Amino acid sequence: MSIEIKSVSKTFGAFQALNHVNVNIESGKLVALLGPSGSGKTTLLRIIAGLETPDSGSVLFHNENQEASTIQSGDVGFVFQHYALFRHMNIFENIAFGLKVRPKKIRPSQAAIKEKVFSLLKLVQLENFQNRYPSELSGGQRQRVALARALAIEPKFLLLDEPFGALDAKVRKELRMWLRKLHDEIHITSVFVTHDQEEALEVSDSIVILRNGQVEQVGSPDEVYNKPKTPFVFHFLGDVNLFHGRIQEGKAIIGNVDLDSPEHKDVANTSAIAYVRPYDVEIVRSKELGIPAEIQYIHSTGRNVRIELKRLDTGSLIESVLDQETYRDLNLLPGEEVYLRIKKAKVYLDDFSI
Numbered sequence: 001m002s003i004e005i006k007s008v009s010k011t012f013g014a015f016q017a018l019n020h021v022n023v024n025i026e027s028g029k030l031v032a033l034l035g036p037s038g039s040g041k042t043t044l045l046r047i048i049a050g051l052e053t054p055d056s057g058s059v060l061f062h063n064e065n066q067e068a069s070t071i072q073s074g075d076v077g078f079v080f081q082h083y084a085l086f087r088h089m090n091i092f093e094n095i096a097f098g099l100k101v102r103p104k105k106i107r108p109s110q111a112a113i114k115e116k117v118f119s120l121l122k123l124v125q126l127e128n129f130q131n132r133y134p135s136e137l138s139g140g141q142r143q144r145v146a147l148a149r150a151l152a153i154e155p156k157f158l159l160l161d162e163p164f165g166a167l168d169a170k171v172r173k174e175l176r177m178w179l180r181k182l183h184d185e186i187h188i189t190s191v192f193v194t195h196d197q198e199e200a201l202e203v204s205d206s207i208v209i210l211r212n213g214q215v216e217q218v219g220s221p222d223e224v225y226n227k228p229k230t231p232f233v234f235h236f237l238g239d240v241n242l243f244h245g246r247i248q249e250g251k252a253i254i255g256n257v258d259l260d261s262p263e264h265k266d267v268a269n270t271s272a273i274a275y276v277r278p279y280d281v282e283i284v285r286s287k288e289l290g291i292p293a294e295i296q297y298i299h300s301t302g303r304n305v306r307i308e309l310k311r312l313d314t315g316s317l318i319e320s321v322l323d324q325e326t327y328r329d330l331n332l333l334p335g336e337e338v339y340l341r342i343k344k345a346k347v348y349l350d351d352f353s354i
Helices: 039-047 091-100 110-123 139-152 169-186 197-203 223-227 233-237 324-330
Strands: 003-012 015-026 032-033 056-061 075-077 157-161 187-194 207-213 214-219 243-249 251-254 257-260 269-276 281-284 291-300 304-311 317-323 337-342 344-351
Touching: 015 039, 015 207, 015 214, 032 039, 032 091, 032 169, 032 197, 039 075, 039 157, 056 251, 075 139, 091 110, 110 139, 110 169, 139 157, 139 169, 169 197, 187 197, 207 223, 207 233, 207 317, 214 223, 214 233, 214 337, 233 269, 251 269, 257 337, 281 317, 304 324, 304 337, 317 324
Parallel strands: 032 187, 032 207, 075 157, 157 187
Antiparallel strands: 003 015, 003 056, 207 214, 243 251, 243 269, 251 257, 269 344, 281 337, 291 304, 291 337, 304 317
8 A cells, every 4th residue: 555645744843853745655665764863754754653743744545644543553563673572571472462452353363363473473584482582582583573563463554663773783784685575575565764875775665865854855776876866865875075176068177087967068167066986986097087196095895995095186085996806906005196087977066065
């Protein structure tokens, strides 16, 4: 089932948490709400869940007005960052809780509850843990139990508030891949909040990027990363180098390098900034091909090598990422003068702000 968020606004005192937010979430998709702290992502999730009431606007669940009681009625499963498991109940009892507290006329039989719980334990790969208590599980296992408990009531929507935020990096990576596989099996419309760009890019079908209570961009991971609509999106989604220059006849003039900028073909003699990922900064030794720079530091990070350089014309710092083979072929040394060539860039006019 789909979710339509129509012109939703929310304030807390003088703070504008959301400002006329419009988002369509397609049925069966896994959607990430991504943004820095204070961008409004958790507030939006809580409004979808019915835990907060918007000051204006509405949320439609499959073209029906969402009511504040939606989460209590069983339409929505909610998974919190800190698990919220019942410590005095074992894992079986935690997962079964939502089924056992249903009104008698719609409560499943004990046999049906047992069958449902064991099928969920298998789904979250905890078949042999039903008699353990939350304190006897790892953080990753507790989060999987929390997810199974949310799924037990067979919700129409699944909402997750930074579900892996309390876990260490290795467990986070394992669990987010597991969540992606799980979603591909159950195909329930799911929305999760995260401030982790890599997590959103790896797991989601679509990403809603929020900033200061407004939507900056909505799109697939490939669209938002490779076709950012604003400098903020480009900067927020990964490391970036900024090259200042000017627009002339559809070209950005950066030092002694010209970059094609056809989207600005009608702009003349205007300040511009080229946004360039570190892996799109090529290091060459031919003076005619690039911008002069001096190597400051070299850091090997496994399969890649990060090179920090200082431009000799402006003094600004630039980062380049090379694969190990290219680095060995170049035989680079700290203090050496080289030249920088920009392989790919996104040019914005200088009146944009981050």
